[in-house]
Amino acid sequence: MDTDYDSHRENVAGRANVETTPELRAYYEELAGAEAGALWTVANKIEPWEPVSASVPVLWRYEALRDKVLKSLDLVTPEQAGRRVIYLSNPGRRDVVAAVGWLYSGLQVMRAGERASAHIHTASALRFIIEGEGAYTVVDGHKMTLGPNDFVLTPNGTWHEHAVAEEGTDCIWQDGLDIPLTNAMEANSYAVHEDLAQAVTYPVDDSSGVWAAPGLVPSGHTWNKGYSPLLKYEWEATYEALQRHAKVSDGSEFDGIMMTFVNPATGGHVMQTIGASMQMLRPGERTRAHRHTGSFLYHCAKGSGHSIINGKRFDWKEHDIFCVPSWAWHEHANASDTEDACLFCFNDLPVMEKLGYWREEAFGDNGGRQPVLG
Numbered sequence: 001m002d003t004d005y006d007s008h009r010e011n012v013a014g015r016a017n018v019e020t021t022p023e024l025r026a027y028y029e030e031l032a033g034a035e036a037g038a039l040w041t042v043a044n045k046i047e048p049w050e051p052v053s054a055s056v057p058v059l060w061r062y063e064a065l066r067d068k069v070l071k072s073l074d075l076v077t078p079e080q081a082g083r084r085v086i087y088l089s090n091p092g093r094r095d096v097v098a099a100v101g102w103l104y105s106g107l108q109v110m111r112a113g114e115r116a117s118a119h120i121h122t123a124s125a126l127r128f129i130i131e132g133e134g135a136y137t138v139v140d141g142h143k144m145t146l147g148p149n150d151f152v153l154t155p156n157g158t159w160h161e162h163a164v165a166e167e168g169t170d171c172i173w174q175d176g177l178d179i180p181l182t183n184a185m186e187a188n189s190y191a192v193h194e195d196l197a198q199a200v201t202y203p204v205d206d207s208s209g210v211w212a213a214p215g216l217v218p219s220g221h222t223w224n225k226g227y228s229p230l231l232k233y234e235w236e237a238t239y240e241a242l243q244r245h246a247k248v249s250d251g252s253e254f255d256g257i258m259m260t261f262v263n264p265a266t267g268g269h270v271m272q273t274i275g276a277s278m279q280m281l282r283p284g285e286r287t288r289a290h291r292h293t294g295s296f297l298y299h300c301a302k303g304s305g306h307s308i309i310n311g312k313r314f315d316w317k318e319h320d321i322f323c324v325p326s327w328a329w330h331e332h333a334n335a336s337d338t339e340d341a342c343l344f345c346f347n348d349l350p351v352m353e354k355l356g357y358w359r360e361e362a363f364g365d366n367g368g369r370q371p372v373l374g
Helices: 005-011 022-032 062-074 179-184 208-213 235-248 351-353
Strands: 086-089 102-112 119-121 125-131 134-137 142-145 151-154 160-166 171-177 191-192 257-260 275-281 288-292 296-302 303-307 311-316 323-324 330-334 341-348 358-364
Touching: 062 086, 062 102, 062 171, 102 160, 119 160, 125 341, 134 151, 142 208, 151 351, 235 257, 235 275, 275 330, 288 330, 296 311, 303 323
Parallel strands: none
Antiparallel strands: 086 102, 102 171, 119 191, 125 151, 125 171, 134 142, 134 160, 257 275, 275 341, 288 358, 296 323, 296 341, 303 311, 303 330
């Protein structure tokens, strides 16, 4: 076949190519009056040849946001704001208040001695601790103490609240939720606890004590909920697992040394709609480019480096956050020849997999590396 497929396919049967005439324009108006429309007027938009994301790659620099986040301490209280959060806005997703795709994220700050009201919502949520001492979260009576780079779950349908101990310091963490997805499904709801706080009914950090042992499941404990019984994933154990993995494996050519946070009771994702991982780039390591469906939000937990996303370079360092939209080419590189770099990531991978939407492909040119266009 002599005709190039990419140019030929724009004119093949199955793609709309109808020139608007006065008769058709009048017909469209008739249809609109009946709250209907002609598929061929929107088919090329709603049925693209390949995945199309409205999101754009964005890098949120922590040093640029930190002072603005702390400023909110003097402007609103947790009681006034509900939660004192500065959200991350993607230019292509401002209409749904998303950081990327159907994922929301923000930076929350609390003073020592403050406690936000206990609440419950349909959306699934997580926290990644950035800085400060004395932070803790209570989920359905389970209290968890939190430190920098710890990752904690507040699953959908659970009562939860956040606070900082009196002897603590100002604390900042990153929130991650599937609010845009839940709203798109018209399923979201929110309620505040009638007592504004819940009782701690289990020993402190009992979730970690029971479920955090690697490769071991507690005898006599059953778990049938849709989220992980391990509600806190500690940084020290995560980083140690990455280092052990790196000693015996070359890792992934696309992601370096990557570990997925899992539900220890099932081996599946930590929540039904949000997945998470931590990956390590060894000194001098640069991955190959690939793309896949699903929206991914990265947080630099350690070190520094850069990512090339759809031909644009984004340089990041500790606690910077950046997003990779669905079907965007991306690759990562460690800036140091002596120290490793670690990226925490949360994503909508569980949704992509359950619905059968997951697909990925490698960048085939230039040894798997993208040309940097800007």
